[in-house]
Structure formats: structure tokens, C-alpha cells
Amino acid sequence: MIDTTVRLALPMLHAGQAQKELTHNEALLALDVLLHPEMEEVGRNQPPAAPVAGQCWIVGEAPVDAWSGQADKVAAWSEAGWRFFRACEGMLLWSRSDALPVRRLAGAWIVGEVHGVRLILEGKQVVGAQQPAIPSATGGTVVDAQARATLALVVEALRTHGLVAGNAE
Structure with missing residues (x-):
């Protein structure tokens, strides 16, 4: 029983x-x-x-x-x-x-961990699977230090949030 x-x-x-x-x-x-x-x-x-x-x-x-x-x-x-x-x-x-x-x-x-496949906000996917690494800016004939510094910060933020993988260099 x-x-x-x-x-x-x-x-x-x-x-x-x-x-x-x-x-x-x-x-x-x-x-x-x-x-x-x-x-x-x-x-x-x-x-x-x-x-x-x-x-x-x-x-x-x-x-x-x-x-x-x-x-x-x-x-x-x-x-x-x-x-x-x-x-x-x-x-x-x-x-x-x-x-x-x-x-x-x-x-x-x-x-505190939330597991899922993707994050949908207001009907739109805002976070999905991690994407491949983005290479850091290098080379070129004209160097724009401010633009390069800004892009480096954007790429680092994407890496920190897990939206793209680490350095691909």
C-alpha cells in the first residue's frame, strides 16, 4: 500500500x-x-x-x-x-x-540564477545564446584614438555581460 x-x-x-x-x-x-x-x-x-x-x-x-x-x-x-x-x-x-x-x-x-534559452522583453528577444568573439580593433591607415577607445568599451561591455565570447585574438 x-x-x-x-x-x-x-x-x-x-x-x-x-x-x-x-x-x-x-x-x-x-x-x-x-x-x-x-x-x-x-x-x-x-x-x-x-x-x-x-x-x-x-x-x-x-x-x-x-x-x-x-x-x-x-x-x-x-x-x-x-x-x-x-x-x-x-x-x-x-x-x-x-x-x-x-x-x-x-x-x-x-x-538568484535564472536559467533559460533566451530573454524576451515586450515581445522582442534581447538576449539569446552567446555569440562568437569580436576581435579588438587594430591596424588601419588612420588611427582615431577616441573612436577606438569607445569601441573597446562597447566590446568589453558585451563580453562582461556574456553577450559575446572573450577575446578572439
Whole structure:
């Protein structure tokens, strides 16, 4: 008999089960935490002294006290105490303390990185795959130092932002 769902480990109801409301309420609490997940902090090892019902944290690598044995899980405080939820690959959360997205990738929590193929703003692609390197300006019969300096800054900015690869010289 299966006791929990495969991905989020939500409790299952069973025929003839006594006090089904407890199992059902646990599943609702898990959904409340995981459907629009907002974390107070990422990587905390010590439970907060005075959590408020509904607050959540991503537990760090070396948890202590009430969080002992719950490394890398999502910890949610409820009126009935701590609830812990395992992380799923690709899970996307929001960190209030960092004001950044947090994603579970390759078994680790990644803060602030947004992965994608391209960036679309107002219906237009503004960033796509990195382009080949642009060679630095050299040679020529007339040297315009100001134009060359300006172009060098533009090329360096494109390289710094990852829009073109490094030097092709």
C-alpha cells in the first residue's frame, strides 16, 4: 500500500482509515507551503526562536535542534509545530531575505540564477545564446584614438555581460 505521493510525499488517504481528517489536513498544509513557496531564508541551520505559522525556511547542511536530520529540506512552521518537505529537482521558491528566486538543481539550492534559452522583453528577444568573439580593433591607415577607445568599451561591455565570447585574438 502506498502511503505518500511519489513527488511531494503528500499523505494518501486509505479506505477504512480512522481520522482521515488528520491525513487530509497534513496534505493541505503541504500544498499551502509548496504551491506558492516563499522562504524566509536559505541555508539556515538553527530553527528560529519565534516562528510564525506559515513561515518557511530552507534548512542548511548542518541542522541542529528541532531541525536535526532535516538537511536541505523545506521547514514550515505550523500551529502544530515543524513540518518538513523534501526538495524536488527543479523546485522553484522565493527567498524573502535575498529577494531572489531559489531553484533546486543537481541536488543543490541555487540562489538568484535564472536559467533559460533566451530573454524576451515586450515581445522582442534581447538576449539569446552567446555569440562568437569580436576581435579588438587594430591596424588601419588612420588611427582615431577616441573612436577606438569607445569601441573597446562597447566590446568589453558585451563580453562582461556574456553577450559575446572573450577575446578572439
